Amino acid sequence: MSDGVGQVETKTLLVHDEERPLVLESGARLTHVEVAYETYGTLAPDGGNAVFVCHALSGDAHAAGYHEGARRPGWWDNIIGPGRPLDTDRLFVVCANVLGGCKGTTGPGSIDPSTGRPYGLRFPQLAVRDLVAVHRALLRELGVRRLLAAVGGSLGGMQVLQWSLDHPGELAGAVIVAASGRLSAQNIAFSAVAREAIMRDPDFAGGDYYAASVPEAAEAPARPDRGLALARMIGHITYLSEESMRQKFGRRIQDAVEPRYGFDVDFEVESYLAHQGQSFVERFDANTYLYMTRVMDYFDPFADAAYVQRSVAEAAASPGGATRYLVLSFDSDWRFSTEHAREIADELRGAGAPVTFRELSAPHGHDSFLFPIPEYHRTVAGFLDQLAGGAGARRAAAAGAGAGTGAADAA
Template sequence: MNEWYLSEVRKLGKDLGAVETQFFHLPEDLVLESGRRLKNVTIAYETYGKLNKDKSNAILIEHAFSGDAHAAGWHEGDRKPGWWDTVIGPGKAFDTDKYFVICSNILGGCKGSTGPSSINPDTGRPYGLSFPVITIADMVNAQKKLIDSFGIRQLFAVAGGSMGGMQVLQWAVSYPKMVRNAIAIATCAISTPQQIAFSEVGRRAIISDPNWNNGDFYGREPPMTGLALARMVAHITYLSDESMKQKFGRQLKDKENYGFDFSTDFQVESYLQHQGDSFVKRFDANSYIYITKAIDYFDLTKDGSLDEGFKNVKSRFLVISVSSDWLYPPYQSKEIVMALTANNAEVSYCEIKSMYGHDAFLLEAGQMNYLISNFLSPRLVRDVMAPAATIREVASIDLAARILVDRKVTHLPVVSGSGKLTGIVTAWDVARAVVERCETLDQIMTSRVVTIEADATLEAAARKLEKYDISALPVVDKDKNVLGIVTSDSISKLIGQRKQGCSSI
């Protein structure tokens, strides 16, 4: 077992051990966004942890372009664990002692789920290009059938990076009531022309391979050269200039001088060739074509507006970008955050500092564990609220002044005889009362009070304080009884501690 991996396991938590891929067969045809129907759809998936009694602890993990259902743990004969094992398992961000984690291979894939390499039930032969074109929404709709089969009515979270992040956002848009928390990492809400261009280069590399045979290559030599070239081009976009300098520089491969020919001179050339050669052993060329097309079609805007596209979302969001990611650069994550904010969604944004480029969400285990753990287990208002000194609405201004001074507070909730909140008085109000010679509280108190509930997150409280430009919030129960008070100073300090290393927009 890899020594580096063992050291990371010791830092982050326990190993999940052996896991097994399972298969779900949709009981009915899947109607696609194109209007086509798919029969006998199978979804490959893995689960980690246990589903609790009320089925409220389920987390769906979405894989990136070339990923699969094997997100964590070990299969027999594995040389390395699942692709996101550093954040899934006991004591890690997706803590399997607390959560029931599900990861499925996407529709159109080639790792157990129905795709172009699957058998077409109408012909008894592999689909090839007779497989219908699919979209990210189709992938999510297939996953919805899987989640329904568990009897899960709401997912505690959906999380993923890159194309996985697209699926996260699609879930939040397509099934807003089913997603409590959404974690979208290094992704976008609409594919850009540059991203589409890279996809097209990859497709053309495959289609130009003589062995592609118009997609009908099963049972014969596959288009390995074209697929390897497509992977080499794509892999460059997953890295950064700095990471390539650090890893390779201009080092030569097994030679001391330039060859002055067209053989492999540089280590980076050899590395890319290795990436291409190893990829063709595990991935289907037609799946590559179909999945890149689904990514190209991805567009969550409505009538050209991302604000409108996110209009009905109800999830709480964590959006993470990577400073050195040029495939899905931070500005695209910020566009997502701004559109969510325009719809009053609860959203946190972090830009992690990393030289690894787009692949950082797979490599920066420490930062990922820290950010995701804090998001999934947020500090609540009830954890930090201070006892509130209150005053009856019939009390005098002199009494209000004495309480403010004696208790060393600046805000004083005003309550009725039954203890319900009716207003608020500040130290500034009392000072004004002296100048204006006011005599009763109702002359100076604010009757329309902005409040917060004890189970709200600190981030939600901070947004309210900023939105209404106030410095304190009375904490109330559903009957408007005062439970305590939180101030902007205390909240800002705590949020700042939790977001070390993140930038905000």
């Protein structure tokens, strides 16, 4: 494997303001929206090599490479870089922190221009299409008119799916990994318990736990770290498979030969979960966790079958042709099982979209999409290679026919 993209920097752009407000699906308006993002590789002159990475619930814009002084790379470094599936020798890769996020993009912890204090729970409710709207605004600022592909796992895959349906013809390809088109009651239940853990924390303060929320206070208020850590522990259990937990931990005792028969941390798996919870509160915001899990709960793009059929037909009739889909699942993922992925593929095929569906073998559960699994990487790389070849052929044909404007639109 190559050394990756090297040292990178997260940048920020203002993409919505008073003159160009963001109108959300709920009807609410945001008049100041900043987006944190990173780019890797070089945008081709015709713009036809751009790939957008949509991150999952706890991700952010730092998908690859190293920040100055950091020891760990971005969260998807194994798939982005020279010679990797998202090959930055050929592709221009963009990743942005989602709207409602807590790593540089406007969210509940941002200052509300109307009050001068953080939004907290006064931040408007969001839908997946609102996240996509901000991604598209960022791309406009970067000069990207059409994507070779959008790629995402879990919540990221939901964004890719919504993007392809809401904006037919903007994506040559859509890579949807370990995602769901409609959360099950069990999935909603897990998220509901996690949210309760946060909101019942005595330090939650109705979402107003930011220092700027009470500027007159002598010291910064406590944050709901206990609730957020517990929410992360609950969620993390669902991201792993039983087999991966057995291999990692079994019933091994932590730092002792014999059980201590008390209620402190005793088993290795308990210590692991405690570590996951504590490390999470150091980098994430409790309110963002509430908003993003609720975004996932309400996601249901196939509820209107006629809308889906129209979207697929419009994409097929666009200058760039139909959006091609790659839908992937992992056999050990029980949070968003293969049944979820198969439903996405079946719905899209039923509407007439070209879909490739594969279930891949991996022991890591839902988190498998984050691992460098050879067959997984080969599948994604092969799909992107096919897209790049097809897009190049379409542009050449359009140019040869004298369709200069159409070729630019398809790029």
